Amino acid sequence: MGNDKNVDVSKVVREKDTKTRNENYNQYVNQITPKNSLPKNMIGAFLVGGIICTIGQFFTNYYMSMGADKEAAKSYNTITLVFLSILLTGIGIYQKIAKFGGAGTLVPITGFANSVAAPAVEYKKEGHVFGIGVNIFTIAGPVILYGIFSSWVLGLIYYILKQLDVM
Amino acid sequence: MPENKNLNNKSKMIGKQSLLFNSPPYIIGASSITGKKEGEGPLGHLFDAVIEDPLIGKETWEEAESEFMKQAAEKAIQKAGLTNKDIRYLLAGDLLGQLIATSFGIAELNIPFFGLFGACSTIGEAMSIGSILIDGGFADKVLAITSSHFAGAEKQFRYPLDYGNQRPYSASWTVTGSGAVVLSKNNSNDGGAIRVKGITTGKIVDFGIKDPMNMGAAMAPAACDTIKSHMEDFGLEAQHYDKIITGDLGYVGSDILIDLLKEHNIDISSNHMDCGKEIFDQESQDTHAGGSGCACSAVTFTGYVLKQLQEGTWKRVLFLPTGSLHSKVSYNEGNTMPGIAHAVIVEAE
Structure with a gap:
């Protein structure tokens, strides 16, 4: 070998x-x-990620047809997807989809919801403060921290460029 | 003062890191209690009990693991025809921080206790030290026990159980359960005797693997080192044993071990067995590289290997549980994964 x-x-x-x-x-x-087969993983991610986004589009369209404006419909859609992801995490289905879909389930907002819900379920037994409170962002924490940090950096660059009349 | 006959006996030390016992301890009782997935595996019908509920009626994974250990201890003592009072020492350990599965599991048993940490090699370490205590005359009966729990190990070493992710093919599946062995100075079994003839204690061996999703690769060099030392110390060929049984190298680690040993002119390809490969059906149970965890080698040994020795299928085996001595902190701080393997010679008479 x-x-x-x-x-x-x-x-x-x-x-x-x-x-x-x-x-x-x-x-x-x-x-x-x-090794995992890269083409197989990519097809799985493409399909599952695509399906999640299609469902998202369906909800956005639905909320708009109910009379919401585009921005509000997007927010309602996000709330709906997060809710569904947490529900599926709680009943043990999201993990199975993720095993097949990989990054297709990780990248959309549903992956973020799963990464917050999973520690919440796991650490509930260690109490609301030291269990859930401390551990809920163990996976999502880096995304939140560096997401906020990079938007701060971009904001700073935007401000400087604006002062220099470039933008 | 009575004379100590052992004083005049020859040394038990063999070679650099091995012992050959003067009065090899007997294995007079053993137990294996596992979870549902293990029960559905190829060895499922051999275990003493398969518990369907992963929480085994408790509130947390840690308490559940303790309960597995308690039940395995009681079962082994009962099968040996003893009571807790007969056991001189309890040697035990698990994977959780500060051995909490062990401490909370065995507290009620009221047996003098030494806690051990050898990661997944713990049952080998416990049987080694237990045999030393008995042959040295420091105990007549010793209980060696260890446990692991899939959910508890995932929580401590990897991700919360409900987090959706993809496991690489080299990742192993932590066995839920507990296995116990009762070692005794005298044989009390009616049937044939099974004895621990000697041991080779492993050194920490580190070949610089950093991937905790490939523990087989981290531990294979340690298993290679212990087997090589064992053969040198005792002047044996690999074919001396009906089986050379590693703990939880899994599919990847087993291939590496055979490759590494061939370079040392030791060929174990025909008589090697790995508990991690035996305990699950890789295809139907989706366990990737195989089983791992303290319980993997412990329940495979007590449920399967001992039965083969009792039935005479095998006469002589080298049982070699393997462990990866890393923690989540050492991994996050960029350290490697040191491996260890403790070999125990087990023979049927």
């Missing part, structure tokens, strides 16, 4: 220098470890 490629296992066993040996070993492991 894998011996026909660049790093043979003998280069791991015979190597005296620990650093080089570890590099060789990591390369060898990388060769023999089965």
Whole structure:
């Protein structure tokens, strides 16, 4: 297995220098470890992500047909998708969709909702403050922090460009 | 003062890191209690009990794991025909921080206790130290036990259970359950005797793997090192054993181990078995690289391996639970995953 490629296992066993040996070993492991099929994952993500967005579009259209303006319909749609995602997380279905859909379930707002709902369910037993309060953003936290940070940076750039009359 | 006969005996030390016991301890009782998924696996019919409810009637995953351990301890003591009072020492450990599954699981048993951490190699470590205590005359009966729980391990090491993500093929599936072994100075079984003849204690071996989703690769070099040392210490060939049984290397780690050992001119391809590969059906149970966790090797040993020895299918095995000694903090801080493997020689007489 894998011996026909660049790093043979003998280069791991015979190597005296620990650093080089570890590099060789990591390369060898990388060769023999089965990988997820990228095309298969991409098709799954495309389909599931597409379906979620189509459902979102359906809700937006529906709310607009009920008389909401475009901005309000979008907000109602977001609320609906977040609700559905949390519901499906709670009854154990979202995880199954995510296993197939991968990034297709991660990138839309439903993935964000899942990443907040999952710790809330898990850490409820450790109490409302130290359990849910501390842990609810363990997965979503980085997204929130760096999302806010990058919008601050962009705002600053926008302000400077505006002062310089570039924009 | 009575004379200590052992004083005049030859040393039990063999080679660099092995022991050969003068009076090899007997395995007089063992138990395996598992969760539903393990019960649905190829070895499911061999376990003492399969508990459908993953919370086993408790409120939290941690309490549930403790309950698994408590039931396994009681079952093993009962199967050995003993009561808690007969057990001199309890040697136990689990994967959770500060061994809480163990502490809360065995508190009620009222048995003098040493807590052990060897990650998924804990049952090997517990059987090793238990055998040393018995052969050394420090105990007549010892209970070695360990546990793990899929949900508790996911929560501690990976993500909350309900988080939707994709597991790589190299990731393993933590076994829910607990396995216990009662070691004794004297045999009380009516049938044939099963004894722990000797041990080879593993060193920490680290080949620089950093991916916690590929624990088999992190632990394989440790298993290789322990097997190689074992063969050197005892002057044996791999074929001496009917089976060389690793703990939870899984599919990826097992391939690596066989490759690595071949470079040392040790061929175990015909008699190697891995508990992580045996406990689940990879295809139908979607367990990727196989089972892992303290309970993986413990329940496979107590449920399956011991039965093969009792029935005479195998005479002599080298049981070698493997562990990855990392934590979430060490991983987040960019550290590697050090591996360990403790070998125990188990023979039927």
